[in-house]
Amino acid sequence: MTQADPGVWTTLADVVAAACLLLGAYFSLSAGVGVLRFGNLLARTHAVAKPQVLGLILLLIGVALRVRSWPTVTMLALVVAFQLLTSPVSAHMVGRAGVRTGKVDPADLEVDELGGDEAEPRRLPEEPTAPR
Amino acid sequence: MIVAVFVATGLLAVAALLAVVRIERGPSMLDRSIAFDVLTSVLVGAIAVEAAWSRRTETIPILVVLSLVGFVGSVAIARFASVEPEGEGVVRSSDEIAAGEAGRMEALDAAEASHDAEHHGGGAEGEVR
Numbered sequence: 585m586t587q588a589d590p591g592v593w594t595t596l597a598d599v600v601a602a603a604c605l606l607l608g609a610y611f612s613l614s615a616g617v618g619v620l621r622f623g624n625l626l627a628r629t630h631a632v633a634k635p636q637v638l639g640l641i642l643l644l645i646g647v648a649l650r651v652r653s654w655p656t657v658t659m660l661a662l663v664v665a666f667q668l669l670t671s672p673v674s675a676h677m678v679g680r681a682g683v684r685t686g687k688v689d690p691a692d693l694e695v696d697e698l699g700g701d702e703a704e705p706r707r708l709p710e711e712p713t714a715p716r
Numbered sequence: 717m718i719v720a721v722f723v724a725t726g727l728l729a730v731a732a733l734l735a736v737v738r739i740e741r742g743p744s745m746l747d748r749s750i751a752f753d754v755l756t757s758v759l760v761g762a763i764a765v766e767a768a769w770s771r772r773t774e775t776i777p778i779l780v781v782l783s784l785v786g787f788v789g790s791v792a793i794a795r796f797a798s799v800e801p802e803g804e805g806v807v808r809s810s811d812e813i814a815a816g817e818a819g820r821m822e823a824l825d826a827a828e829a830s831h832d833a834e835h836h837g838g839g840a841e842g843e844v845r
Contacts (some may be wrong), residue, residue, distance in 0.1 A: 599752030602720035603767055609724035609731075612761050619739045619754050625746055628738075632750045636757045643724075643764045644779075650768040657777045663760070663783050670787035674753065678746050678790060681797040687744050 597649045604646035611639025625694060633675035637667050657700045728765065730756045755788030760767040819837045 618631025644660045651657075682688045683698045692698055735758065738751035759783050767775050808816070 598717055601768060602717050605719050605768060606727075608761065609727035612758055613727040613731040613734075615754050616734035616758065619751050620734040624742070625750075628747060628750050632753050636754055640757050640761055640764075643761045643768075647764045647768040647776075649770055651732045651773055653773065656773045656776055657781060663779045666780065666787070667757075670783070674787050674790040674794070675750075677794040678750055681794040682744075682746050684748045685744075685746075685797050685799045687746060693724070 597652065601646040601649035603673045604642045604649065608642030608644075608646060609640045609644060611629075615639060625687050626679055626692070628681050629682075633671050637671050640667055647663045682712075702713070717769070721765055724765050725762065728758050728762050744797075745793060746797055750788045751788055753790050756782055756789075760786075843845075 612635075612663065615631050615636035618635065619628050622628045622631055641664050644664055648657045648660050679688075728750040732755055735751045735754040739748050739755070742751055760779050763775050763778055763782075767773065
């Protein structure tokens with residue numbers, strides 16, 4: 585155990601927490617700017633999926649450093665886990681729905697991975713009828 | 717700490733405002749849903765900043781709930797996204813709405829005036845059994 589003055593560590597945690605809050609709010613702002621300024625749907629999806637999650641994680645780290653109790657940290661870790669799990673899924677689904685409903689210009693795409701099988705409706709393979 | 721909280725709150729407020737502008741403009745429903753995602757995340761961030769400032773922990777469960785609700789909302793909208801007709805996703809201004817309503821009311825009045833008592837609204841004739 586270190587015999588350092590506990591006040592030093594408290595102050596340090598508060599300072600780091602303040603820095604994390606500022607940085608997280610800045611990333612959230614950049615996500616807001618991106619979602620307003622970017623020109624098409626997929627670019628906006630990018631702004632939502634990446635800086636937004638990073639900003640939120642930084643904000644929650646700030647809260648954890650400020651509150652300093654294990655139950656709270658557990659719940660904040662849960663929020664971070666949910667964000668990391670759900671944000672790619674929702675961005676992917678929005679992008680795919682955009683491609684399917686013709687809101688994405690195929691000329692914008694470098695690699696059109698959905699072009700082949702999403703352009704035509706998918707058909708179930710013909711099942712051979714079982715002989716009686 | 718107080719300065720950091722004020723600045724962070726201001727940045728989050730601006731981010732929320734930009735997201736709301738995109739929700740109002742957004743040419744399609746999907747743009748609105750991702751802007752709503754940003755709005756939800758900014759709300760989570762704002763509650764987090766408040767919790768960090770006051771050191772209250774009873775608002776933390778709200779963060780868990782909000783992060784799930786935002787996901788369910790955008791996934792549901794993306795799942796049921798359909799091809800929108802041209803101009804369908806545009807929010808009309810009050811003048812355009814008034815013009816559309818005037819046209820509709822005129823059509824209703826014309827339909828009302830063309831009724832005659834014989835086919836509509838006449839009293840019961842003869843013996844009602």
